Amino acid sequence: MADFEKITETPSNYDDLEQMDTLSILENMNREDKKVADAVALTIPEISALVDALEERFEKGGRLFYIGAGTSGRLGILDASEIPPTYGMPHDRVIGLIAGGDSAIRKAVEFAEDDTQQAWKDLMNFNITVHDTVVGIAASGTTPYVIGGVKDAKAQGILTACITNNPNSPLSRAVDLAIEINVGPEFVTGSTRMKSGTSQKLALNMISTALMIRIGRVKGNKMVNMQLSNNKLVDRGARYLVEALHITYTEAEALLEQYGSVKKALDAKKG
Incomplete structure (x- = not known):
């Protein structure tokens, strides 16, 4: 051409x-x-x-x-x-x-x-x-x-x-x-x-x-739907919850274990 x-x-x-x-x-x-x-x-x-x-x-x-x-x-x-x-x-x-x-x-x-x-x-x-x-x-x-x-x-x-x-x-x-x-x-x-x-x-x-x-896969500036597939990501998710919910790190870890994702934990506590 x-x-x-x-x-x-x-x-x-x-x-x-x-x-x-x-x-x-x-x-x-x-x-x-x-x-x-x-x-x-x-x-x-x-x-x-x-x-x-x-x-x-x-x-x-x-x-x-x-x-x-x-x-x-x-x-x-x-x-x-x-x-x-x-x-x-x-x-x-x-x-x-x-x-x-x-x-x-x-x-x-x-x-x-x-x-x-x-x-x-x-x-x-x-x-x-x-x-x-x-x-x-x-x-x-x-x-x-x-x-x-x-x-x-x-x-x-x-x-x-x-x-x-x-x-x-x-x-x-x-x-x-x-x-x-x-x-x-x-x-x-x-x-x-x-x-x-x-x-x-x-x-x-x-x-x-x-x-x-x-399409709603980010909240604020956080990857709240990320897969918690290793210790680094679990730690990141826990820190997100500490910041968003004003709770202790131990409490955040427990929420992640209970709900399996940052978003589900946030929705449960803020819903």
Whole structure:
């Protein structure tokens, strides 16, 4: 496409990297990383629109699906996997899918991202419906697995969005809501696990965190629905209760043991 420039493949602003000393490499990488948050900030209106749409669909029982390949797929899976322990949501409400299946999380699966039909097959395994939302993640904006998945989802009346680092890419054109984060050339040319990946992680944090706040999984500024799955989290929950209810730490521990969550304990004592 004449009006589509693959910024993620443009040459680095730096050359002769192998001749740099370690300090120079790190300082230059950090200089590039400082550009990422500003690039994400420019996409906040699009992220906001997506969160609002997700909130409406979640209230109807809808789910959020991330689809991606390689680094992008792994970042989607990472975000999805952290929602249950952090916010106490069921594992089947935010779901990450990667080209090549779960084995691709740790080891690249050759040519898996080139299959335009596999993403929809993967989504169909979850009985996807019109109340769900599919977010395709691809730095390049050209990954066949992702483009095929969002096109098939959109054709079925499902809301689609994307996170990409190439504005006006084929992926952007295929979805309802495009989040296009232009972070410029990578420090190592084409290595999108760097600034592009960082920008995707920031956007995913914003999407899922804002959604969880909007649907009531946070009280004040506390993760009151977190799973109490280790001593650190039990301690955090107890301290939340001490602060909120003005009770002793021992009393807070007893409430957690009785009710099993910070929110249930708060509701019981304040209800």
